Amino acid sequence: MYFIYVLCPIGWLGVVFDEFFSVKKIFVNKSIKTDKDIKIPDFALDFTNQLNLYFKGELLKFSYPIKLQDISDFDKKVLELTNEIPYGKTVTYNWIAKKLNTSPIAVGQALKRNPLPIVIPCHRVIKSDGSLGGYSLGVEIKKWLIEHERLVASKFR
DNA sequence: CTGGATCTACTGC
DNA sequence: GCAGTAGATCCAG
Numbered sequence: 001m002y003f004i005y006v007l008c009p010i011g012w013l014g015v016v017f018d019e020f021f022s023v024k025k026i027f028v029n030k031s032i033k034t035d036k037d038i039k040i041p042d043f044a045l046d047f048t049n050q051l052n053l054y055f056k057g058e059l060l061k062f063s064y065p066i067k068l069q070d071i072s073d074f075d076k077k078v079l080e081l082t083n084e085i086p087y088g089k090t091v092t093y094n095w096i097a098k099k100l101n102t103s104p105i106a107v108g109q110a111l112k113r114n115p116l117p118i119v120i121p122c123h124r125v126i127k128s129d130g131s132l133g134g135y136s137l138g139v140e141i142k143k144w145l146i147e148h149e150r151l152v153a154s155k156f157r
Numbered sequence: 158c159t160g161g162a163t164c165t166a167c168t169g170c
Numbered sequence: 171g172c173a174g175t176a177g178a179t180c181c182a183g
Contacts, residue, residue: 103164
């Protein structure tokens, strides 16, 4: 079990790896005040490279190994569907709910427990009235990510 | 356009 | 059981 902090456009991200260097958990730490980058240990370079490319708009899909553990079957199904949403696109909670014969609110609960925000793109799930809905890292970050992907995707035409 | 009532299903106590 | 949601829908004002 290893962990790092890495500075990103949306703030400081904490990343936890398991013993085989798969990513296990991602979170934001708002209490770090410096904007001086911390040296990334060698074992984490593959992942942070992908992360940097994503924020530069040069990576549309993460291929780094992830580890989903201590997750219910229901949550896993929701996360797997969420992982299929293409870059720059959004779907609604209701759209996922209908595919799994559940309710939109249960989908929201499952996404709230997503241990790997950004990598598993739960920010691409919004409400059916067009508003954003919630986000475990804060709706401001959700808005940022959607706008970032929209801009990058629009250049690809 | 708004806010409330009511539906919904999953989790945690 | 029951309450609390990262939701949806309908209806009155």
